[in-house]
Amino acid sequence: MDTNRTINFNYKLWAIILVAQFLLFYALSKFPGAINFFSKLFEWKKNVHTALFSAETISVGDLIYILLASGILILFLLSIIKRNKAYLKKILIALNIFYLVYQCSWGMLYFQPPIINHLKKRNIQNSEIEALTLQYLDTCRSQRALLREDSNGVFKVINYKAIQQEILNQQIRLPKTISNKKPVSILDVKSSLFGSLMSETGILGYYNPFTAEAQYNPDVPSTQLPFTIAHEMAHQLGFAREQEASFIGFLCAKQSASLELQYSANLYALKSLIRAIAMTDEAFAKHIIQSYSEPMKRDRAYEVRFGKKHSGMISDFFGVTNDLFLKSNQQDGSITYSYFVNLLILYHE
Ligand SMILES: [Zn+2]
Incomplete structure (x- = not known):
């Protein structure tokens, strides 16, 4: 009973964190200083980031998308079959990480001066x-x-x-x-x-x-x-x-x-x-x-x-x-x- 309540709380917490992230990045997009920071971050990591997977002839990014999508699908099905919210929590954690990395490495660049x-x-x-x-x-x-x-x-x-x-x-x-x-x-x-x-x-x-x-x-x-x-x-x-x-x-x-x-x-x-x-x-x-x-x-x-x-x-x-x-x-x-x-x-x- 107690563990169930903890899982429930945990899963709601990660959902709240995700919404908080949406709001945070929306707010940051209104501040030129913040946008400038993310532009600079992009410039700084650009060459290393591009070099990272350049040696592989196959698309690493596509493989990551496939793994991520199938992972989320499996967790989602498990959460339904086993009626266990712990799987939903894992999905929410993955989405939180995914969204954070996306915004820091790319999303904020849409707000750069045109x-x-x-x-x-x-x-x-x-x-x-x-x-x-x-x-x-x-x-x-x-x-x-x-x-x-x-x-x-x-x-x-x-x-x-x-x-x-x-x-x-x-x-x-x-x-x-x-x-x-x-x-x-x-x-x-x-x-x-x-x-x-x-x-x-x-x-x-x-x-x-x-x-x-x-x-x-x-x-x-x-x-x-x-x-x-x-x-x-x-x-x-x-x-x-x-x-x-x-x-x-x-x-x-x-x-x-x-x-x-x-x-x-x-x-x-x-x-x-x-x-x-x-x-x-x-x-x-x-x-x-x-x-x-x-x-x-x-x-x-x-x-x-x-x-x-x-x-x-x-x-x-x-x-x-x-x-x-x-x-x-x-x-x-x-x-x-x-x-x-x-x-x-x-x-x-
Ligand atoms: Zn394009």
């Missing part, structure tokens, strides 16, 4: 987006003509290791006005163990905050994969926000010597611009897509086929959800372009 603070903010005109779209269309058309294809005439990257190394080299040369982060000196980019699952959900890659590994889905089309890797590697530098990681990945690709990397990033920029244009001028957006070169059209058709084959969750330009989003955006008369497009336009000044 990159846009380093650029001169102003209103963006539609005409600017149109002009930049045409410019990127032109660049993509001419770059694509020089690239390798597979037997179906679709763009194909052979050597991903070289691209990863190139991104690492370019991270050192990021403009100091935009990034004051220390470069990572070790390559730690791995193919995910959840490749097919990722294809089904449209996930191209992710960063593992526990092992600092940059993960990618190896099945993704060559048009998207080099840029995806640049994006995940930007997370390794300490850029947590999605659109900022894309922007940093884009900058690395932009100044790179690898044409494959450049094309993949320029195509991403082009698609983002088309999506922005589609908000106000769908006809112009469609016209741009129709003006793709023949090889670019084959690449796009391959991306669409890949998306459709895998439940079609990889968003198409004019998908229903996107369309609804755009319409709701236009209703209030003001248009908010994606943060990436904002950064891109301001950077081009």
Whole structure:
């Protein structure tokens, strides 16, 4: 009777500690000093953390996720079968540790001052987006003509290791006005163990905050994969926000010597611009897509086929959800372009 009461108390205590952690980190996210501390902590541990599992060819982070998920599931089932709260206590302890490590090593970085603070903010005109779209269309058309294809005439990257190394080299040369982060000196980019699952959900890659590994889905089309890797590697530098990681990945690709990397990033920029244009001028957006070169059209058709084959969750330009989003955006008369497009336009000044 007494031990039961102790277990009950213990398990409630760990639940309370977890809630207290949520509140604590929420409160800390409001203090610039605290955010700065976690940014500094990340900088300090970055190289060691990245080196830690870089020698393993297999993704250690994915193994940890699998073990953790199955461990929690087993404990949960045991708690039901044996009607014993001691198992729930173990789950709560694991969640507490998991959450604490996550927030200290990554979560707080989402509250860092945004990159846009380093650029001169102003209103963006539609005409600017149109002009930049045409410019990127032109660049993509001419770059694509020089690239390798597979037997179906679709763009194909052979050597991903070289691209990863190139991104690492370019991270050192990021403009100091935009990034004051220390470069990572070790390559730690791995193919995910959840490749097919990722294809089904449209996930191209992710960063593992526990092992600092940059993960990618190896099945993704060559048009998207080099840029995806640049994006995940930007997370390794300490850029947590999605659109900022894309922007940093884009900058690395932009100044790179690898044409494959450049094309993949320029195509991403082009698609983002088309999506922005589609908000106000769908006809112009469609016209741009129709003006793709023949090889670019084959690449796009391959991306669409890949998306459709895998439940079609990889968003198409004019998908229903996107369309609804755009319409709701236009209703209030003001248009908010994606943060990436904002950064891109301001950077081009
Ligand atoms: Zn990301």
